[in-house]
Amino acid sequence: MRRSMIAGIAAGSVLVTAAVTGVAVAAGNAQPPQATGWHQNGRLYGPMSDMRPMSRMHDIHVGSEFDYLAEMVAHHQEAVTAAGQLQRSNRAELRTLGASIVKAQSAEIASMKKWLAAWHPGRSTAVDYRPMMRDLSKLSGDALDKAFLQDMIPHHMVAVMMSQQLLMRRQAEHEEVRAFAASVRDTQHSEMFQMQRYLSDWFGTGSWDMPGMGW
Template identity: 70%
Template sequence: MVAHHMEEAAAAKQLQRSSRAQMRTLGASIVTRQSAEIAMMNKWLATWYRGHSPTTGYRPMMRDLSKLSGDALDETFLRDMIPHHMMAVIMSQQLLKHAGVRHQSVAAFAARVREAEHAEMFRLQRYLADWFGGDGVLCPIGK
């Protein structure tokens, strides 16, 4: 989840270039939240899971946003972040249901991630529908 959050924070930083105040606010909120959670998870790794790399096996899900601007930046972010959030929800749910969590702090964190990212997905879908038409249903990554 550390690498997943790092990717999300890096993408969200790009939103400071958005012309939409809602996207700039969203980006700043994501960066703040994800940075705090990354620090917490890295502390857990160092304390409870020494030797485990936070990036082992992670495959990026988001496209490079650094060269995009305007509507292209906003729409690409939304289209990539919806499935990105969906994966966080799935990972959290799998941890809670199948992994036999050893530390209650980790279980509580997984539950918070599941709820927060699920709720945020609906806001992202609403933005997508309002600004770019359609019903806000996510598109496959890479489209």
């Protein structure tokens, strides 16, 4: 089964900037900080070992256009499921954001599946996807809003880094995929900082101020 590309998320906006500008991360040379609780050799050590799957760290690696599309379908599907829960939010801003994510990423999933079928017929698109987000279905009010924001920011970060890696390594075989990756990078980068502002304004916390992170 294909090794999951999802993860290797280092904390903070420095890595986000690196993902967007192509500094180190896009070149595939960035080394994550060796913080307590880091994933090493496929095993999680330290205080993060009992945390939700969203917080676990892995190595981001985009091997090809096919791998990028197959993994991004699973990644988008998780985002659509989580964003759909925001229709229960008491905040109009989050209901609007959730509806936007569901609409945009559902359409992108359809496009990616179409490309996979047309350009890579007969290949299995099953991936070893490791969920990054909590189950939000039992949360409501501030608990729902805060959990969504805390989980979706690093979720977006992974998509930004995957997309920039594909572009910098010139792995897109089709112009449609190149344009798609650039759009994912730019759109989700912008949404990340919007969500960071919401966390700060509403909860007085940054996106990485999560229990057990230990950064």
